[in-house]
Amino acid sequence: MTDRDPTLAQVGEFTVIDRIVAGRAQPPSVVLGPGDDAAIVLAGDGRTVVSTDMLVQDRHFRLDWSTPYDIGRKAIAQNAADAEAMGATPTAFVVAFGAPKETPASAAVAMSDGMWAEVAKFGAGIVGGDLVSAPLWVVSVTVLGDLGGREPVRRDTARPGDIVAVIGELGRSAAGYALWLKGICEPAELRRRHLVPEPPYGQGAAAARAGASSMTDVSDGLAADLGHIAAASGVRIDLSRQALRADHDALAPVAAGTGDDAWDWVLGGGEDHALVATFAGAPPPGWRTIGRVLDGAAGVDLDGEPWRGSAGWQSF
Amino acid sequence: MTDRDPTLAQVGEFTVIDRIVAGRAQPPSVVLGPGDDAAIVLAGDGRTVVSTDMLVQDRHFRLDWSTPYDIGRKAIAQNAADAEAMGATPTAFVVAFGAPKETPASAAVAMSDGMWAEVAKFGAGIVGGDLVSAPLWVVSVTVLGDLGGREPVRRDTARPGDIVAVIGELGRSAAGYALWLKGICEPAELRRRHLVPEPPYGQGAAAARAGASSMTDVSDGLAADLGHIAAASGVRIDLSRQALRADHDALAPVAAGTGDDAWDWVLGGGEDHALVATFAGAPPPGWRTIGRVLDGAAGVDLDGEPWRGSAGWQSF
CATH class of the missing domain: 3.90.650.10 (PurM-like C-terminal domain)
Structure with missing residues (x-):
C-alpha cells in the first residue's frame, strides 16, 4: 500500500462516502440524494417496485478476476434486471458495502464509478448507502423501479397457448x-x-x-x-x-x-x-x-x- | 446438528424462503409481496423514503450474545429509525441475508420471526429479500418509508435560536x-x-x-x-x-x-x-x-x- 493508496481505515467512513458521492448527477426523480438519514425518490405512478440482491466475494465474484469497477457494474445490472423483469424501469438504487479496513479507498470509489456507469445506461441514480467493515467484500444493492402506470408482469400468470x-x-x-x-x-x-x-x-x-x-x-x-x-x-x-x-x-x-x-x-x-x-x-x-x-x-x-x-x- | 435441525444447504434456498415467507400477513400498502422478481409497494404520497444498513457478524452483533431473533429485531429497528429520522413512517423492508451453508435453517426462520415482530410495532411488511452463502452472517436491510405528505426533516436545516x-x-x-x-x-x-x-x-x-x-x-x-x-x-x-x-x-x-x-x-x-x-x-x-x-x-x-x-x- 503506497501513500497514494490510503485504505478505508486511513481515510475513514465519512470521507470515503464524500469521495464516492462527489460530483454525481442525480436524475430529476431524486428529491433528496445521499447525505441524510435516508434519501427520497419520486414514485412515478404511486407505486414502488423494490428488489434486493447480495453479492459475496469468492461466491459471486473474485477480486482476482473482476476489477472493483466490474463488480459495481455487475451489482447494479443484476438488480436492475429484477426491476426490468416486472416490466418496470429502474429509477434509484441504495448500496450497502462491506470490505476489510485494509481495502484501498480508491477501490470503493472505483466500484462506485462502475455503478454510476451502469445506471447511466437507463438514467437512474444511486441515492444512498452504507459502508462498513467486513472480513471480505459484500455488496448488497436494492433497486427501486417505476411501472409507469402499467400492471406488473408477474411469474404466476403464464397461460397455456402463450x-x-x-x-x-x-x-x-x-x-x-x-x-x-x-x-x-x-x-x-x-x-x-x-x-x-x-x-x-x-x-x-x-x-x-x-x-x-x-x-x-x-x-x-x-x-x-x-x-x-x-x-x-x-x-x-x-x-x-x-x-x-x-x-x-x-x-x-x-x-x-x-x-x-x-x-x-x-x-x-x-x-x-x-x-x-x-x-x-x-x-x-x-x-x-x-x-x-x-x-x-x-x-x-x-x-x-x-x-x-x-x-x-x-x-x- | 441433529436431523431436526437441517442446514441451509440441506433445505435449500427456495425451501428456506418458502418457510420464511409462509403465513406472514402483509399490510394493505403491499401490492405484491415476496415470490416474484421484485415486490410492489404503494408510495403513500408519491414519494418513497429509502435507506439501507448492513450488519456484519462480529462487527455489529455476536452470535454468542444475540439470538437470531434478536439480530432480526435489531436490523429492522436501526433501519426503521433512519426512516423515522426523516419524519417518515417505515412501511416496507427488503432483507438480504448471507450465512454459512452449515447454518441451521431454523436460525434463518427465527431471524425472520424477529424481523416480523419488530415491523409489527408500526404495521410495516417485509416484502422481499435474498438468501446467499457467505462465510459469516451478513444482514443487509433496506427500509422504505412514507412521509404522509409532510416535508422531510433534514440534517442541514437547524437554525440558531432553535x-x-x-x-x-x-x-x-x-x-x-x-x-x-x-x-x-x-x-x-x-x-x-x-x-x-x-x-x-x-x-x-x-x-x-x-x-x-x-x-x-x-x-x-x-x-x-x-x-x-x-x-x-x-x-x-x-x-x-x-x-x-x-x-x-x-x-x-x-x-x-x-x-x-x-x-x-x-x-x-x-x-x-x-x-x-x-x-x-x-x-x-x-x-x-x-x-x-x-x-x-x-x-x-x-x-x-x-x-x-x-x-x-x-x-x-
Whole structure:
C-alpha cells in the first residue's frame, strides 16, 4: 500500500462516502440524494417496485478476476434486471458495502464509478448507502423501479397457448466462467460477459407494453428460471431446440475447447440476465420465440422431453 | 446438528424462503409481496423514503450474545429509525441475508420471526429479500418509508435560536455493551438493550408535525450525530449537562461497577436509536429539551465547552 493508496481505515467512513458521492448527477426523480438519514425518490405512478440482491466475494465474484469497477457494474445490472423483469424501469438504487479496513479507498470509489456507469445506461441514480467493515467484500444493492402506470408482469400468470420469447444473451456468462476456470484467454468478450452482464435494458417495459403474460430474468439458468414461471403459473413449458440452436452454435466452438456441452450453457447457465417472457400475441421486435406454454404438470421440457441438464445456480 | 435441525444447504434456498415467507400477513400498502422478481409497494404520497444498513457478524452483533431473533429485531429497528429520522413512517423492508451453508435453517426462520415482530410495532411488511452463502452472517436491510405528505426533516436545516430535544434512550446500548464485555450479568435489561434497541417509533412523524427544523437518530453517539447536524447546518450546538443529568444518573451506578464514565455512554454511546431534533417552538410531548442551537463554528459543546469524550462509533 503506497501513500497514494490510503485504505478505508486511513481515510475513514465519512470521507470515503464524500469521495464516492462527489460530483454525481442525480436524475430529476431524486428529491433528496445521499447525505441524510435516508434519501427520497419520486414514485412515478404511486407505486414502488423494490428488489434486493447480495453479492459475496469468492461466491459471486473474485477480486482476482473482476476489477472493483466490474463488480459495481455487475451489482447494479443484476438488480436492475429484477426491476426490468416486472416490466418496470429502474429509477434509484441504495448500496450497502462491506470490505476489510485494509481495502484501498480508491477501490470503493472505483466500484462506485462502475455503478454510476451502469445506471447511466437507463438514467437512474444511486441515492444512498452504507459502508462498513467486513472480513471480505459484500455488496448488497436494492433497486427501486417505476411501472409507469402499467400492471406488473408477474411469474404466476403464464397461460397455456402463450408463446415463450427471450431477449438478451444466453449461456455467455457460463461460457466465460468456463474460460476463466480453465485459463483460456479467448474469446475475451465471453470472459468479460462473465464479469459484467449486459441486460437488455428497456425491454422489460417493452414486453409489458406488448402484453407479456409473465416474465422473469435469467439469473439462475433459462430452464431453472422458466421452471419458476411454470411452477408459479401451473403450466408446462416446452422449449424448442431448433429455436435455441443459434445460441448453441455461437458457443459450440468454445465448448469444444473447454470440453463442455454448449446446451448446458444455453439452458443451464445463469447470470446473463436476459429477459424471458410469455405472450398471448406477438412479442416486441428483437425478441426470439423459443417455445410455448402448454397445459400439464408444472415443468420445463426441451422438444417434449424433460430437460436433464444443469439444475441451474444453487445458492448453497 | 441433529436431523431436526437441517442446514441451509440441506433445505435449500427456495425451501428456506418458502418457510420464511409462509403465513406472514402483509399490510394493505403491499401490492405484491415476496415470490416474484421484485415486490410492489404503494408510495403513500408519491414519494418513497429509502435507506439501507448492513450488519456484519462480529462487527455489529455476536452470535454468542444475540439470538437470531434478536439480530432480526435489531436490523429492522436501526433501519426503521433512519426512516423515522426523516419524519417518515417505515412501511416496507427488503432483507438480504448471507450465512454459512452449515447454518441451521431454523436460525434463518427465527431471524425472520424477529424481523416480523419488530415491523409489527408500526404495521410495516417485509416484502422481499435474498438468501446467499457467505462465510459469516451478513444482514443487509433496506427500509422504505412514507412521509404522509409532510416535508422531510433534514440534517442541514437547524437554525440558531432553535432548541435541541431528544426522545428515546441514551447510553443504554453502550452501558449494556460494557456489561457484556466484562461478564457482568445485571442489570439484565441494559444487556438486552445492547442487543435490541427500542427506537421511539412514531416520534419521527410527531416531530415533523411539530415543525422540527432538523432531525437525526442517535446511531453513532449523541455528540457525533449532533455533530453531523451542526456540520450540515453550519451551526454550533450547545448541550446542557443539567438537562442530561437524569440520563447520566440512571447509568452512574452501572458505570461505577464497570469502571466507566456514564457521561461517555450518554454523549458518546450509539445504537440506542433515540431521535434528536431541533425545534423553533415547543417539541412534542415526551421530548426532553437538552440544548440549543447557536451561531458559530460548526461543532457540539457541553455547557459551552467542546465535548472531548468518545468520538462515537467508527466504521473502520
